[in-house]
Amino acid sequence: MALKLKAESRNYRLPQTLEVIRGNIVKYGNPLGLKGNEIAVWARDLNLPRQGDVLLYTGGEYQLVPYIDSLVNMLTRMNQGSVGFSLMMGVRNLIDMVGINPEKIVAGVGSRDRERYRDVNRKAALVLEEMGLKICYLGEEEIYSGALLYEYGFVGDLRQHARKVTELIKSTGARTIICLSPHSAEIFKLIYPRLVDNFHYEVKTFLETVYDLVKDVSGRLPTGFSGNVTVHDSCRMARELGITEEIRDILSKIEGVTLIEPELNRRWTTCCGGPGKVLFPELSGKIAARRVGELAATNADLVITFCPYCLAALDKGQREGQKNIQIEDFIEFLYRGIVK
Amino acid sequence: MSSVLERLFQKYTAELNKASDDPNIQLALSRAVKSYRDNTEAALKRFPHTPKLAEEVRAIKETAIERMDELVTQARQAIEANHGKTYLAKSREDALKLAEDIIGTGKIVVKGKSILGEELEIRDYLIEKGNEVWETDLGEFILQLRHERPMHIVSPSIHVPREKVAELFTEFFGREIPPDIAAEVGAVREFMREKYFSAHFGMSGANVVAADCGAMVIMENEGNARICTAVPPVHIALVGIEKVAPTFQEAMKVAEVTWRYANYTVPGYVNIISGPSKTGDIEKVTTYGAHGPRELHVILVDNGRSEMAANPLFRQGLYCLRCGGCMYECPVFQLTAGHFGYRYLGGIGAIWTAFVAGGMDNAAPLIYTCLRCGRCVERCPVSIDVPSMIAELRRRIVELAHKAG
Numbered sequence: 001m002a003l004k005l006k007a008e009s010r011n012y013r014l015p016q017t018l019e020v021i022r023g024n025i026v027k028y029g030n031p032l033g034l035k036g037n038e039i040a041v042w043a044r045d046l047n048l049p050r051q052g053d054v055l056l057y058t059g060g061e062y063q064l065v066p067y068i069d070s071l072v073n074m075l076t077r078m079n080q081g082s083v084g085f086s087l088m089m090g091v092r093n094l095i096d097m098v099g100i101n102p103e104k105i106v107a108g109v110g111s112r113d114r115e116r117y118r119d120v121n122r123k124a125a126l127v128l129e130e131m132g133l134k135i136c137y138l139g140e141e142e143i144y145s146g147a148l149l150y151e152y153g154f155v156g157d158l159r160q161h162a163r164k165v166t167e168l169i170k171s172t173g174a175r176t177i178i179c180l181s182p183h184s185a186e187i188f189k190l191i192y193p194r195l196v197d198n199f200h201y202e203v204k205t206f207l208e209t210v211y212d213l214v215k216d217v218s219g220r221l222p223t224g225f226s227g228n229v230t231v232h233d234s235c236r237m238a239r240e241l242g243i244t245e246e247i248r249d250i251l252s253k254i255e256g257v258t259l260i261e262p263e264l265n266r267r268w269t270t271c272c273g274g275p276g277k278v279l280f281p282e283l284s285g286k287i288a289a290r291r292v293g294e295l296a297a298t299n300a301d302l303v304i305t306f307c308p309y310c311l312a313a314l315d316k317g318q319r320e321g322q323k324n325i326q327i328e329d330f331i332e333f334l335y336r337g338i339v340k
Numbered sequence: 341m342s343s344v345l346e347r348l349f350q351k352y353t354a355e356l357n358k359a360s361d362d363p364n365i366q367l368a369l370s371r372a373v374k375s376y377r378d379n380t381e382a383a384l385k386r387f388p389h390t391p392k393l394a395e396e397v398r399a400i401k402e403t404a405i406e407r408m409d410e411l412v413t414q415a416r417q418a419i420e421a422n423h424g425k426t427y428l429a430k431s432r433e434d435a436l437k438l439a440e441d442i443i444g445t446g447k448i449v450v451k452g453k454s455i456l457g458e459e460l461e462i463r464d465y466l467i468e469k470g471n472e473v474w475e476t477d478l479g480e481f482i483l484q485l486r487h488e489r490p491m492h493i494v495s496p497s498i499h500v501p502r503e504k505v506a507e508l509f510t511e512f513f514g515r516e517i518p519p520d521i522a523a524e525v526g527a528v529r530e531f532m533r534e535k536y537f538s539a540h541f542g543m544s545g546a547n548v549v550a551a552d553c554g555a556m557v558i559m560e561n562e563g564n565a566r567i568c569t570a571v572p573p574v575h576i577a578l579v580g581i582e583k584v585a586p587t588f589q590e591a592m593k594v595a596e597v598t599w600r601y602a603n604y605t606v607p608g609y610v611n612i613i614s615g616p617s618k619t620g621d622i623e624k625v626t627t628y629g630a631h632g633p634r635e636l637h638v639i640l641v642d643n644g645r646s647e648m649a650a651n652p653l654f655r656q657g658l659y660c661l662r663c664g665g666c667m668y669e670c671p672v673f674q675l676t677a678g679h680f681g682y683r684y685l686g687g688i689g690a691i692w693t694a695f696v697a698g699g700m701d702n703a704a705p706l707i708y709t710c711l712r713c714g715r716c717v718e719r720c721p722v723s724i725d726v727p728s729m730i731a732e733l734r735r736r737i738v739e740l741a742h743k744a745g
Contacts, residue, residue, distance in 0.1 A: 014737070014738065014741045015349055015708075150731065151712070151731075151734075152708075152734060152738070153731070153733075153734025153735045153736070153737055153738040154735075154738055155735045155738070156738075156739075235711075235712075235713040235714055235715075239713075239714040239715075239717070239718070240714065267718055268715070268718060269715075270671060270713075270715065271671045271711050271713035271715065273671065273711070275711040275712060275713065276672070276709070276711055279349075279353075279708055279709075280353060280356065280709065282357050282360065283356060283357065283360055283672060283675060283676070286360055286675055287671045287672070287675065287711075290671070290674075
C-alpha cells in the first residue's frame with residue numbers, strides 16, 4: 001500500500017485549477033474573473049470618494065468567497081461516483097466551464113450568500129464612517145492583492161500584478177490602507193515591500209483600525225447583541241501578523257457581551273481549513289467541521305471571526321455539522337450595535 | 341492528456357480522502373493527539389526548564405549546521421580513535437552500497453527504528469540482496485508484516501488497533517494470538533529473542549552524535565535498540581550528517597529536548613555508544629568484542645543534506661529533532677496521518693522529501709497540501725518556519741512547471 005509517487009518523466013504541468021486562478025488574477029484582477037461592477041456594487045449608494053488619506057481596500061475578497069464555494073461545490077459534484085476524487089478530475093473542461101467565463105459559477109451562488117458577503121463591505125464602510133473616519137475606495141477599478149499568487153508559488157506573476165495594484169493605490173493619494181481581509185494585509189505588509197519599490201504605506205486590518213479608534217474611549221460600546229461569544233483567531237492574524245489582543249480588548253468594552261475562550265486560542269488557534277479548499281475540498285470541509293466543534297465546545301451563542309475565508313469555511317462547517325452556534329464576521333457584529 | 345503531476349495529485353488526493361474516512365485512523369489519531377498534548381503538558385510542567393533549554397538547543401543546532409562538515413570530520417576521527425569504522429555516503433546509493441559491502445548476503449540483520457533507514461529504504465534493499473532483516477521496534481515490525489510504511493515518526497503503527505494486530509500475528513505466527521495487547525507484545529518478544537541471538541548484524545540509527553568524543557545517543561522505550569546494538573557481533577549505525585553536535589554536553593541537551601517534545605518525561609532507555617565492546621581485564625591488553633559487538637560501523641549519510649545546509653532559508657530544516665510534535669498539531673495530519681508524507685511526514689516532511697527523498701517528483705503534492713497555517717511552528721521546540729519554506733518550494737515548482745512548458 002506504500003504510496004509510490006515517482007514521476008515517470010519531468011512533465012511538471014501544474015494542476016489546472018491553479019493555472020485557472022492565476023490566469024484570472026493576471027488577466028481580470030481577481031481569482032474568478034468577476035467583473036468590477038460585481039465587486040463594487042455594495043458601494044453604489046455610499047458615494048465614497050476615490051481619493052483621500054485613508055483607503056478602504058476590500059480586495060474583492062468577501063465578495064468572491066461565495067463564488068469560490070460555488071466553484072468548489074460544482075467541481076466536487078462533477079466527479080460523480082467518486083466523491084473522494086480531487087478537482088484534477090475533469091479539468092479538461094474547467095477552462096470552458098469557468099475559467100474566463102464565470103456565468104456558471106455565478107448561477108451557482110445563492111442570492112442570500114451573495115448579499116451577505118457583499119454587505120460585509122458596506123457594513124465595514126458604514127462602521128468606519130460612523131466612527132468618524134473618512135475613507136476612500138477604488139470602486140470598480142479595485143483589483144485583488146494577489147495573495148493567492150503568492151500562496152500557490154506564482155511569485156513572478158505577483159511581481160507584475162503588485163505593480164498594477166501599487167499604481168492604483170498610489171492614484172488615490174492615500175497613506176493608510178485598511179484591509180478587510182488579513183490575507184491582503186499580510187501580503188501588503190510582508191511581501192509587497194520585497195517586490196515593488198517604494199511601497200511605503202501604513203497597512204492596517206479593519207480590526208486594528210477599530211481598535212485604534214476605540215482604545216482610548218472610556219465607557220462602553222453599543223451592541224445589538226447580548227450573550228456569550230467566542231473568538232476564532234485567524235491563522236494569518238494571530239501567527240503572521242501577531243494580532244491577538246485587540247479583539248479581546250474591544251469585546252471587553254462592549255456591553256452585554258461575555259467572551260468565552262476556546263481551548264485553542266490566539267497563537268494556538270486551529271486552521272479553518274480554508275487554504276485547502278481549492279485543491280483538497282473534502283479535507284478542507286472536515287478541518288472546518290473540527291474547528292467548529294472546538295468552538296461550539298465553548299457553548300457560546302456566537303463565533304466572531306475576521307477573515308472572509310474563515311467566515312465561509314466555518315459557516316459551512318456549522319451548517320453541515322448542524323452545530324448550534326452562529327458564525328459572524330467581526331464587521332457584521334460591530335455593525336449591529338454601532339450603525340443600527 | 342493530463343500531466344504526470346496531475347495524475348500524481350489525483351492518486352494522492354484519493355489516498356488522503358480515503359484516510360480521512362478511515363475510522364481506524366480517525367479513532368487512533370484523536371486518541372494520540374489528546375494523549376500527546378496531555379503527556380507533553382505534564383512533562384513540561386514537571387521539567388519547566390525545557391522551553392529555555394529548547395532555545396539553547398536551537399542555538400546549538402544553528403552552530404552545528406553552520407559547522408556541519410567540520411563536525412562530521414571531527415566525529416569520524418573520534419569514532420575511529422574509539423576503534424569504530426566510519427564512512428561518509430554522499431547519496432542513497434552510496435549508503436546502500438556501503439551497507440551491502442559490510443553485510444553481504446545470506447545474513448540475519450536485526451534493526452532498530454530509523455527514519456534514515458526509511459529514507460534509504462534499506463530493509464527492502466538488504467532483503468533483495470538475500471538477507472533476512474527484522475524490524476525489532478514493535479510498531480515497525482507490525483508495519484513490516486503489513487507491508488506498510490510508517491504513519492508517524494515516533495509511533496509508526498499509530499493507525500493499527502489491537503484487533504488488527506491480533507489477526508496479523510495469528511497468521512504470521514501460525515497460532516492463535518488473542519486481541520490482547522500484552523499477549524501481542526509477548527509473542528513478538530519471544531520471536532525476536534531468538535533473532536537477536538542468531539543475528540549477524542544489529543542496525544540502528546542515532547538521535548544525536550557528539551563530535552568531540554564520537555558518542556552516539558539512541559533513545560528508545562522498548563529496549564530493542566539496546567539489544568540490537570549490544571547482542572549481535574557487529575553493529576552498523578546509520579546517521580544523517582545533520583545529527584552532529586559539537587560536544588557531549590550539547591548532545592545531551594539536544595537529546596533531552598527531543599524526548600521531552602516527543603512527550604516523554606524521560607525515555608525508558610538512553611543508549612550512548614561510542615565504539616565497539618572491549619576489555620583490558622587480562623594483562624591490560626585491549627581486546628574487542630567482550631560482551632557486545634566486536635565491530636562498530638558508522639555510516640554518515642549526506643544524500644541532499646549539504647544542499648539544504650547551503651541554503652540560508654532551508655538550512656533550518658536540518659534543525660529538526662524528529663520529536664514528531666508538529667504532526668500532532670497539523671490539521672491535515674490529524675485527518676490523514678502519514679498519508680500526508682513520503683518517507684518524511686507532515687509539513688516539515690514535505691521539505692525533507694524534496695531534498696532527500698526523491699525530490700519534487702515526490703514532494704510536489706505534499707508541498708501543495710500544507711495549509712501554511714503555521715501551527716507546527718508554535719509546537720516546534722526549535723521554531724522551524726515550515727510555511728516560509730513551503731512558499732519557496734511552491735515558487736520553485738511553478739518555475740519548473742513553466743520551464744517544462
